[in-house]
Amino acid sequence: MSLSEYFPVWGKLSESERQTLEHSATLRTTPKGTVLHNGSADCVGLFVIRSGQLRAYILSEEGKQITIYRLFERDICLFSASCMISSIQFEIIIEAEKDSELWVIPVEVYQKLLSDSVVISNYTNQIMATRFSEVMWLMDQVMFKSFDSRLAEFLIDESGIEGSVTLKITHERIANHMGTAREVVTRMLKYFQSEGMVALTRGGIEITNRKKLMGLVK
């Protein structure tokens, strides 16, 4: 599979634009846990995800995290090239959540295409609007939803991503996704267990009553 299959606007690009993208993109293999982009400290380029899973999160001065969004196969990561767009004034960290393969398009190459091609520029607008929508969804969740509802939805989403009712994830890791403390997660999971919705095992969580858990999602 070549880059063209992963780039939705490929058919609208000129022959020379396609060649520029194909010749400049490099395929990178990255193990789970790798930090691929760290705020304004780097500007590595656009990632086009061929396989695997990335996580974008913000970090407080005290080390608290919250996951902003996830990226999957065929998604494009714009903010690893955030220096391209001067009005982007925030710091996010992108890490490989699973072993991943991604094409890296160099910043200067994409920036040139962005300033010359209305197709690329409008496509970039759509990518940014998609991420913006995910952040607005999260804002709605953290401001207006109770923690039991958010945690229930997180577990159901994770189960969908992994394709399994058994989740191998620590309470610490869940806390880092949700922007809370481990103790808060553990307390709520124990309550879910007492209600028969999950079973807590060593290093994992099994969803035992999906329907009841779904009932908590507002």
Next chain:
Amino acid sequence: MSLSEYFPVWGKLSESERQTLEHSATLRTTPKGTVLHNGSADCVGLFVIRSGQLRAYILSEEGKQITIYRLFERDICLFSASCMISSIQFEIIIEAEKDSELWVIPVEVYQKLLSDSVVISNYTNQIMATRFSEVMWLMDQVMFKSFDSRLAEFLIDESGIEGSVTLKITHERIANHMGTAREVVTRMLKYFQSEGMVALTRGGIEITNRKKLMGLVK
């Protein structure tokens, strides 16, 4: 003052693009309190703010609000024309926070320019990135900052916007900006008063020790 003075990329537009914008834009005067855009219920067009102040906020099912950002003279409001960009999948409400004057550029006019002009498209990208940055700032605040710090910063910002140490604003209104309950605001303001940082008056708040209040801002 004509529209051209408020449109930063005017100099880079073609003569015909300028004429299209000038001929299609209508100047609208709107009193304080008017709801100018209500989520996906309308798609009224781009606003270019000539004078006044707008507020963008989200609303929960229970009627809770939180201010996402504010727009001032020379700002451009993109999300009142959010139907232009299909990937924008969130609902915000825009209201006039003061008596305001704005040019309205019809959706179909701007959309045509967006799909034809790389200058307009890149400019739109910059506008979206600016709003995105404001929302990310807010996310950082609500997730990682304590309420006393957020309220202190809000009061100092308000004082800057109004150019006065006396703020005519109700506790209810502050709660709607900050996404919390009125009682929470009142309790914290009373604490600020007991520490000599503010004086609470009927229908207003006076900042009496700005330096001490600033000390709370993390």
